[in-house]
Amino acid sequence: MSSQFSTTGAENGSQPRYAAIKAHIRAQIESGEWPAHFRVPSENQLAQDFNVSRMTARRALSELTDEGVLIRSQGLGTFVAEPVPAGSLLEVRNIADEVAARGHSYSNRILKLEQTTASTEVAVALGLTEGSAVFHSIIVHLDNGLPIQFEERYTNPTLVPEYLQQDFSTATPNEYLTRVAPLTEVDTTVEAIGADDTVGSALEIQPGTACLQIWRRTKSSAGTVSFARLVHPGNRYRLGAQLRF
Amino acid sequence: MSSQFSTTGAENGSQPRYAAIKAHIRAQIESGEWPAHFRVPSENQLAQDFNVSRMTARRALSELTDEGVLIRSQGLGTFVAEPVPAGSLLEVRNIADEVAARGHSYSNRILKLEQTTASTEVAVALGLTEGSAVFHSIIVHLDNGLPIQFEERYTNPTLVPEYLQQDFSTATPNEYLTRVAPLTEVDTTVEAIGADDTVGSALEIQPGTACLQIWRRTKSSAGTVSFARLVHPGNRYRLGAQLRF
DNA sequence: TGTACATTCTTGTATATACAAGTTTGTTGA
DNA sequence: TCAACAAACTTGTATATACAAGAATGTACA
Structure with missing residues (x-):
């Protein structure tokens, strides 16, 4: 019940793990790999892919949502937001x-x-x-x-x-x-x-x-x-x- | 270990618990009770006062920080931010x-x-x-x-x-x-x-x-x-x- | 045929826990 | 006197878990 608590802090290159997930998602979007309205992997999927807990994956998605990069919808999923319209x-x-x-x-x-x-x-x-x-x-x-x-x-x-x-x-x-x-x-x-x-x-x-x-x-x-x-x-x-x- | 999980969801008046804490803090600030630079109660203190877990209290403080209402500093505490300077x-x-x-x-x-x-x-x-x-x-x-x-x-x-x-x-x-x-x-x-x-x-x-x-x-x-x-x-x-x- | 229900996804809220790391304060000892 | 250390706070990161609630899909039954 308290076995593999490898956990915490600055592990390899100092940045927190959720930041790495955020960077990855940003990169996919900026490269065009994930266009607007693209469905981003779910929290559970990301947690598995990056070998983190769901809450950590969730943090990455939540922060990107706050920053206007993603849009989330309960029951549906998380999607790439449309870029800000040109002025x-x-x-x-x-x-x-x-x-x-x-x-x-x-x-x-x-x-x-x-x-x-x-x-x-x-x-x-x-x-x-x-x-x-x-x-x-x-x-x-x-x-x-x-x-x-x-x-x-x-x-x-x-x-x-x-x-x-x-x-x-x-x-x-x-x-x-x-x-x-x-x-x-x-x-x-x-x-x-x-x-x-x-x-x-x-x-x-x-x-x-x-x-x-x-x-x-x-x-x-x-x-x-x-x-x-x-x-x-x-x-x-x-x-x-x-x-x- | 899994005893008082009263937990979750819409309990009394539909709004989540962290929202109630946010509202309380906002009220204190808007009433002038907590002026700029005032030190807000710590996560643990709020958790105790509102009878929630530290993570829930933390969420309230984090969101208010994102909204520019509070300023946090590791090791020091959480403080009321200065109002936006007039233009x-x-x-x-x-x-x-x-x-x-x-x-x-x-x-x-x-x-x-x-x-x-x-x-x-x-x-x-x-x-x-x-x-x-x-x-x-x-x-x-x-x-x-x-x-x-x-x-x-x-x-x-x-x-x-x-x-x-x-x-x-x-x-x-x-x-x-x-x-x-x-x-x-x-x-x-x-x-x-x-x-x-x-x-x-x-x-x-x-x-x-x-x-x-x-x-x-x-x-x-x-x-x-x-x-x-x-x-x-x-x-x-x-x-x-x-x-x- | 079609409605009602259960299943299975998804995100959302909440807790308890563990440890890292920054800051202040007090205490010990040279 | 003062430097070094320990203790006691603070916030920050991360996990594991539980249940709520929305949305889609399949299935059983009338």
Whole structure:
């Protein structure tokens, strides 16, 4: 019962055993041997192959999952994750078009679509008086079923009165707005943030995960049209920007 | 030997036991009960308090460490991490000043300071011919000893011939360059990336961790001065930007 | 034919144990 | 006084085991 406890510590070349398993899996993926969606050997199989316990093999798989390299599913197995999608420019582009350009299927989830009253912050951003009516929408955009953008948007009802009646499952807010109110100016702020609970659950990521957050205020000739907050999970999306001072 | 295996699964309220421990620790931190640098109870202590095994308590601490909430140190203990520093604007500001403004101590590590020949990409960016001499520097900037920026920079030697002789432990490259060659224009590109091995080890983070990467080309009246790549660990730094189209 | 059940995979949670290794603190002895 | 050592903590790695729970597949029975 306590016989072959060869176990522990730095055995041959100093690195822990689970690291060797991780390195092996990474190598297979990077060499192309194991493509995206490839089914990785099970915990038991790896344990046997590397002559370690299941818990050690499990650690390798778990850490690679945390790092976004693998995807695990109880009862099914462990699979190679798709590489992070290559970025789009930080211009006023449509997220649905970006997804389509990658040959992926676009979909969204409308979490909120309502009329509320403007807070101080929102009123200032939209050039309205505090307490006046504004449209408020929260939509999650998905790439092949995976959330890639959390969009919270406040829209000026005097400029776009029919906003709430739109069918955003076919045309995104951005697409609709640029059609009915051509843009003349865009104010953008970019920051890296850790996801809060709301964003985390919407994007199906751990709270605290680093995300790219973009505040965008779009203006047309008639005034400020819309004020949006776009949050991208850092490990599922890349975004490039060209800015000049 | 196999007596009180009450163990496993969803017992009372469906969530796993380690999650309850995580929630408890988070609550203590968020209530201010456990401030930054506070020493969290040890694995054994938590195991006893929550009546779980050490490995389960350990899991809670490990996950919170991965999430940037705690910092662990072998032999010392587990401590509450500092909250993510509030962001600075995405303008041409000095990282040393930003750190000082937070009341933290600034330091840096010079990983490379050399003269090389320009690759195609670098030559185009600096407006030089391929193969001509350029200065190349890699510096890691630290906030209270913690790496917050990886700076890789190519500098035009015809405009700033004394670059390599500078003492960058007292004045950062950015600080020095803006002094000797006043900026007239700045080209910036922002993206969220996963850290590669080089950046990861320099910033002391796991490869794959989401980071904010900024490409910056600074110009003076005489031409393009410098071409820099700045990488910030997403969970240790926030960065705001104001951009206009 | 088709539904219900058992089997057999998979991953997920949890425990108990063993030892390695880093850090601090106290104690012993030259 | 102070250096060396031992003890008592800490976290880190690794194993063996047990059972829960999800998913697929086969099988038996109505």
